[in-house]
Amino acid sequence: MKKLYSITGVVIISLIFYFILRPVHVIHAEQYESNAVIVVDHLPLTNKGKISWWKKTKSSIAMRYQFVNAPENASENYIIFSIGSGFHSEAQKDRFCLRNVKPPQNCIDKIPLMTIHKSPYGREEFMMD
Template sequence: MKSKNKKLLCASLLIGCTLLGYLLWLSLRPVEIIAIHQRHNYSDILVKNFPLTERGKINYWLTNKKKIKDIYNTPKPAEDGFFTIIFWDFGDGYKETDGYDRLCFDDMKAVKNCIDKNSLMMVVYSKNTGLYFRMDSGKYYVKENGEIDKRKYE
């Protein structure tokens, strides 16, 4: 093998290992809950380091829902059990309103009480639909036997 080909192979291998290491590091970072804002039975959870895949996001909720309930008293269902939780990317932190497209929280009196709208996952429960997760690619319904059924948007 020529010296040039060996150098190219080594460089490619190094780049591949570095990329793989970075992806592994991203997937192993713990989710950080920054704040929770609640309005009746609706909860907005602001997070950093949320899982990248839809499966990872669902697994995060299924694994941590009891802990979130115990520590943050979230969700706070309505009398009929209905609740909605939206996980938002905290991104660059709280910002001032732009008067247009930021999500602002009335429970904060600070000037910087808004975030850029970047929803990561919605968790919804109602008696009619049961529990489901709303993602970019569709809705994932949890069946009574625990299986998850994906339905794409029409």
Template sequence: MKKILILVVIFSFVITGYRICHPTRIIGIHQVSENIIVLVVQHFPWTKQGKISWWQRNQSGVFSKLNIQENNYSVFIYNTCYKKDSGTDQDSDLLCFKDMATEESCISKENRPLIIWRYRDGHTEYTTESIFRRFY
């Protein structure tokens, strides 16, 4: 029993260290329409508060790169990497971007940890997904 407890503690320290050493990184920013943004990130925070705090700290940097009104928008954040669309039915779950010149211009729509809706009246809504959502 002690060995299992020690392994769990060591595993927890390794995961925590990994998350600290690999901060969230924006891989791509895509303006899909006038008021819709798609962010592709890696190493996104796990907790609801961490996700929302990350967005609040980084939203001005995202808006500075785009021509979008900051009072009426939707942001979809995907924690994934780019893939190539092979044109088969297996790739029907991919979201592809025409603004990229490379073959690897698609992402999987599955891992979407945060969605932000900002309304004209100043109200903001956040929808978060758990990393364990696929297991229940």
């Protein structure tokens, strides 16, 4: 019986570490002037982890998806959505449709995970959903 509890404990701890430490996958991103939408599979569990992830990866996302720098003295907004159950057609629900994904399966359910507002002076504000 003790062996069963030990194995169960190891499995539970392993699953917890998997969900905490698994990498975030950016599925798609696109820019609309000084606003951008980023679609991910998930974000870290804690707000601190989400902010840390953003600070580490924002420049690589901008390079990979060829974001253009906003004009000086302009604010920028980034909305990070969850992919949820994948890409869908627009017809059924209130969905956000991406213009750089081929229709009809170019819309995602609106599941915002985090919004980042960057002021014209460079200050970043984070809103978690």
